[in-house]
Amino acid sequence: MKSRRNSQRISALSVALVLAGVGMTACGSDEPGADPVDSAVTSTVDEASDETGAGEDGDETGAGEDGEESGVEPRVVSAEEGVAARGRQAQFGAVSDGRVGAEAASADSTMVADECGVYEPTQEDIDAANAESEALAAELDRFGIVYERSTDDFGYVMITYDYEDVVAQSVVDSYWSVRYPAEPIPQEELDAVRANNDVIAAALDDAGVAYTRTTDDSGWESIEYDYEDPAAQAAVDAAWLVIYPPEPPSPEVLAQQDEYNTELMAAFDAAGIQYQLVQDELGWAWVEWDYEDPAIGEQVAAVFDELYPPISVDPIIDCIAVDPLVEEVAVEEVAVEEVAVEEVAVEEVAVDPAEELTIEPAPIDRGFSDEQIAARDAEVAALAAGFEAAGVTAELVGESPWQTVVFDSANEASVAVVASVLAARG
Incomplete structure (x- = not known):
């Protein structure tokens, strides 16, 4: 669209x-x-x-x-x-x-x-971004998605989860x-x-x-x-x-x-x-x-x-970014002794022109193995079926193997559907 x-x-x-x-x-x-x-x-x-x-x-x-x-x-x-x-x-x-x-x-x-300046976020910027990060963390907690929280040098809260987990990504996309x-x-x-x-x-x-x-x-x-x-x-x-x-x-x-x-x-x-x-x-x-x-x-x-x-x-050179948190360190110049390199004779190998070189096309890397793709597709189908049965509005987005399910996460019935798919992993 x-x-x-x-x-x-x-x-x-x-x-x-x-x-x-x-x-x-x-x-x-x-x-x-x-x-x-x-x-x-x-x-x-x-x-x-x-x-x-x-x-x-x-x-x-x-x-x-x-x-x-x-x-x-x-x-x-x-x-x-x-x-x-x-x-x-x-x-x-x-x-x-x-x-x-x-x-x-x-x-x-x-x-x-202007682009060569040093990035210095305001506290208002940091607070606004962190509020969204904390809201995302609360949503992941609500749906039982595992994640990690960290804070960078500026004070930004970072929420990290398994981006290859189709259920976790569906929850995040829906949020x-x-x-x-x-x-x-x-x-x-x-x-x-x-x-x-x-x-x-x-x-x-x-x-x-x-x-x-x-x-x-x-x-x-x-x-x-x-x-x-x-x-x-x-x-x-x-x-x-x-x-x-x-x-x-x-x-x-x-x-x-x-x-x-x-x-x-x-x-x-x-x-x-x-x-x-x-x-x-x-x-x-x-x-x-x-x-x-x-x-x-x-x-x-x-x-x-x-x-x-x-x-x-x-x-x-003025545009090279310098991290203000890193102290300058004096680097002592060290004299390097030149080393003589002995030339090595390379023996030529005769190649028969009648022999054809066959190049096999490289397989397309889809990022997942066939087993992983099958598992992802199965969980996408399970989410879609579960939401439909629970009366939760949902939509399939993208194509396999990166397809996700965007659903009405405000509908409380969606929590049980996600929990059932996660439980099926064993």
């Missing part, structure tokens, strides 16, 4: 990100009739401004109502073509999060520096499911998913592609189809464009986009790289080049390395 739901959310989010992208990365276009080399803009930004975008006073023009950037006349494509082109360009970009230069370096360095029950999905979210699926299903129907619509226990509806079928994927991509139609960039994004493209085109001019400025009907603009040419690819990579150097933290 969860994986399907997340998959569909990620699909929608991916489309939304493509639609909202600034065009911060650049690539070549494989649209029909588009040749980034043949129609490339090879003049410098200043020269192009004089020819195509300069005003009466000869100044360069930025992004205006017609979408021109830095005076370079762009090739204009449709909004749908723009979305597709920007979606294909991710693998050729230099910046993934829209931040460039010092801004990105500063933000990421701060993040790394946490009651303490933190899964929240129901809001109805408006379920309705929105069904509405989106209606659009996707209609597109798949029009394309003659087979699919299935399923609904899980939470009410979440999913559409499954052959993800490797190009016709099916094209239909789904078109459906998402209907669900989330392309939108024009905001004025702030336009300014950032113009600044980035101008900088990139100037760098390409300086490096002698042929390129083309492309813009869609909504105002999104990006730079394309012949990404099928390895030589140009190396030049572009060099430009990106120059404009957006890799972020590093110096010195990295």
Whole structure:
């Protein structure tokens, strides 16, 4: 259930990100009739401004109502073509999060520096965690599960039990499911998913592609189809464009986009790289080049390395964690006498090429022997049957040999069921 739901959310989010992208990365276009080399803009930004975008006073023009950037006349494509082109360009970009230069370096360095700090929990953190640990210990006592209690150097209480004991794990899983029950999905979210699926299903129907619509226990509806079928994927991509139609960039994004493209085109001019400025009907603009040419690819990579150097933290040794509870110990340097190593002649053994080397595939390690798996499965079945007979709500979770039973541990009748399974071990 969860994986399907997340998959569909990620699909929608991916489309939304493509639609909202600034065009911060650049690539070549494989649209029909588009040749980034043949129609490339090879003049410098200043020269192009004089020819195509300069005003009466000869100044360069930025992004205006017609979408021109830095005076370079762009090739204009449709909004749908723009979305597709920007979606294909991710693998050729230099910046993934829209931040460039010092801004990105500063933000990421701060993040790394924060992660290099010393962990010092507050007493409130320790007390809250210990309260949950003690509650878990009380639950294990209630069901007769053996465990060990220990306290670490910070004061955290640790509850340890046999994690391979299927009955103990079922009790623990049930405890946490009651303490933190899964929240129901809001109805408006379920309705929105069904509405989106209606659009996707209609597109798949029009394309003659087979699919299935399923609904899980939470009410979440999913559409499954052959993800490797190009016709099916094209239909789904078109459906998402209907669900989330392309939108024009905001004025702030336009300014950032113009600044980035101008900088990139100037760098390409300086490096002698042929390129083309492309813009869609909504105002999104990006730079394309012949990404099928390895030589140009190396030049572009060099430009990106120059404009957006890799972020590093110096010195990295500062990030080594030091346990404050361990006292520093002076280590005396000891001189090591070099020992001469005598070379040993290795006799070569002739191998008959006619002899075939047979490699037996290694058996899959499931973590348990066949006997252990059989015993675990039997106890899972006994728990499920016992809960059903006692009127305790229960659900099988996972697959053998790691399957457990999550049950209503608040129902007092569940205690006797667990006790009977443990007693059967002898």
